[in-house]
Amino acid sequence: MYRAKTTIEQWRILQAVVDFGGYAHAANKLNKSQSSLNHAVAKLQDQLGVKLLEVKGRKAFLTEAGEVMLRRSRHLTQNVQDLEELAGNINQDWEPEITVAVDLAYPKKLLYPVLNAFYPESRGSRLRIIETVLTGTEEAITQGWADLAISPIMPKGFLGEPIAECSLYPVCHPEHELASLEGPIDPNELQQHLQLVIKDTSRTPSEKQGWLKSEQRWTVSTFETAVDLLLENIGFCWLPDFIVEHLIESKALHRLPIKGSSFRPLICYVVKPKPDSCGPGTNLLYQTLIKQSPFNTQFIEK
Template identity: 50%
Template sequence: MSTPFRAKSTLEQWRIFQAVVDYGGYAQAASQLNKSQSSLNHAVSKLQNLLGIQLLEVKGRKAHLTPMGEVMLRRSKLLSQNIQDLETLAASLEQGWEPKLALAVEIIQPQAPVIKALKAFLPDSRGTRVEVIDTVISGADDAIHDGEYDLVITAQLPQGVLGEPLNAVTLVPVVHRNHPLAKMPQPVSIDEVLQHVQLVIKDTGKNPKQDRGWLRAEQRWTFSSFKQVVDVLKQGLGFAWLPMHIAQSYFEEESLVELNIQGGAAKSLTTYLVVPRPELLGPAGQHFSKLLLQHCKAYR
């Protein structure tokens, strides 16, 4: 067994070295740290002797970094930041701040407000690891009932489950502009549409429900994301229901078009924020929930 590594230097020595550089000299650093100038001189001198390299050289009344000192300063500041982060995390855990936050998001939920909420959460995250997982149709039900997620965004509330409304989402039937359905006299009948291949997103639930969502045509090609569906649509293959917030940019570039189906085919849904176990949601989850509700409201 190898001998455990024992550090020669101390964090306090590195802190003093950083202060001398940051404040421009020993006298200024001594004043800021409320220590004697001689004690700072001794600490830095001892650090240099232990390492066998010169970190600082005094010119006039000011201490200047040597080239080796510049390298060690950068690395030592990373060390100091890591120690600060560790202590902040420990204090957060003591206060009940969660080390991990798991969020399940129904794939039709607009991503923009979720990303803005994550961006707003980062400065206050205190080291909390965030896990964001996509779900589709009944996958959100599983996420609510299994208890593995702190927060769930779903497009359909299971019976007996309460949720805060987030965003209205409209699903529209879409094909490539050169697809045979786009060339037919409009509006087309749903029977005509269902004779073509439907591109769908795979239900991520343990027991997929074929009677929910956009599953309708007998001939279906299944994918794991809307990006894959759009890529296939742009090749002139099949039709699909896309959320309007995804389809809009393709309508504007005229690569995809919305189908005009007799009787109307748009589907309106509302996404909801569900807290599966409210009694166990800690301060990090509560804070992120507020940010998510705030940014989803602004997105409307």
């Protein structure tokens, strides 16, 4: 039977030294002495026979071998954390708090009946519903800070159940210059006009979703603010059908026919970022979301 030369604590210390930019800062964060961290990393390198870090000035830098080993070690320590959380959840009581990340693209009118059904069974659990957008929703899943996430984005390595669908429409005021154009609008024409975009809730947003080619863009935090600006004949915006359909029908807003993409369909999924760590309350809410979703109803009817 193989016997490990190294310990999980040694790998965690190495990760901290790299993540916090050196031994001094890592020691402060871990509440340990700097000498103990130096000793742990030195022993780790001796046990492996591989140099992992090089100290230049006051900062520690990874060697090429260190970069590979560090990347693999993060999977190791995360697996250990997940395993320990699973052990804690096997016989756990009902969790005191459940955090749900809900992307703004998900129709909230579908959420409220779910919460109404969940509440009598919630056993007093506090529910934190945090609205997210784009990369912010993705991070709720990949970083695991939410117990559940409702997302139109499915990060690599995760699974989810479809619970809703919607479409994004490009819209503007009926008196906007774009509304007067006939036939499908060339996307190049859009680039000359102000585009309203919804702020990504990630701490490190990544503009890799949607059409963002306008030379001038204004960023707002909510769909409601975007609609208010559109009603003042300011810019154009891609917005969900459940937000703008009634405004299009009443002719308060105009739906733009764009060449190659007059709408963008979205499927929203409910995802367990850390499925093995879910408590009974989280699992119940997850099942309730699936049970009451339009997708489940369509499946039953068929």
